Amino acid sequence: MIQGKRKIILKEGVPVEVISVLGGEVQTTIALVGRASKQFNNTASLESHRRGHFLPEITVDSGYIIHNLVTDDYYIVVSTYDEVIENQKAATVAHMVRSNGVIDVSGEVEVADENGNIKKLAQIKYADLRVYAQGITFDLMQYQPGFFADSKFILYAPGVDINILDRIVFKVGGRQIPLKVTTTDYISYPGLVLIQVHAETRR
Incomplete structure (x- = not known):
């Protein structure tokens, strides 16, 4: 057998x-x-x-x-x-x-200079990381002026270190969609991280 x-x-x-x-x-x-x-x-x-x-x-x-x-x-x-x-x-x-796309994750990392001083610098933490994006809502919310699509997703990703302040860019079909992290879940599936995100509006 x-x-x-x-x-x-x-x-x-x-x-x-x-x-x-x-x-x-x-x-x-x-x-x-x-x-x-x-x-x-x-x-x-x-x-x-x-x-x-x-x-x-x-x-x-x-x-x-x-x-x-x-x-x-x-x-x-x-x-x-x-x-x-x-x-x-x-x-x-x-x-x-x-997988239906890849993400770039950027955030602040601590770097020591030649004098031992610690500085925080914005760096790409992970590039072209394979993920599965599952849509939660696709609500069309009105802003002034015009309209803005407030889309929410859960990203299934390998269990890399994601900070709530990290910036994520979801890339699919030649498009780049900036996303903001709202929650991370490392418990449901050990070895995997579920990242809840929504449309990024920060400048």
Whole structure:
């Protein structure tokens, strides 16, 4: 049974890269990648759900990024569990969401000069970080003059350090959308950070 599972993954799977953003490691392997069911997470679009089956010796965890080398899609791993057959681990099953953009994160970092003086400087903390953006509201609110779309999103991202004062630019389809961080959640999915954001209005 266990060898049968391995043969299915190797025969029916596709080449992928397993990327640990926090660890800076990349593994190349074969994995089964398919659409997940509604039972995975009814708060996100079913079209974005994916389920991956990985060989048991491959390390896959929440917050990892999977790059499908056939379709060139990227997925963010939300959670994983071990598939056990005959009291042995036969595969790692990952619930994933398909990345629909990247973000640049900038914020103040402390830098010491040659005299040991600490200064705070604005720097890019993370560039082109793969995320999945889930829309919460798209309310059209009136301002003076004209109208402004107050859009709110939750970003699923690898568990990098995000500060409430950081500035985020969401990039998709050649567009750059500035966003403001309102809350961060590192608890719901260890290894992953859920970043609630809305349209940035600061100058």
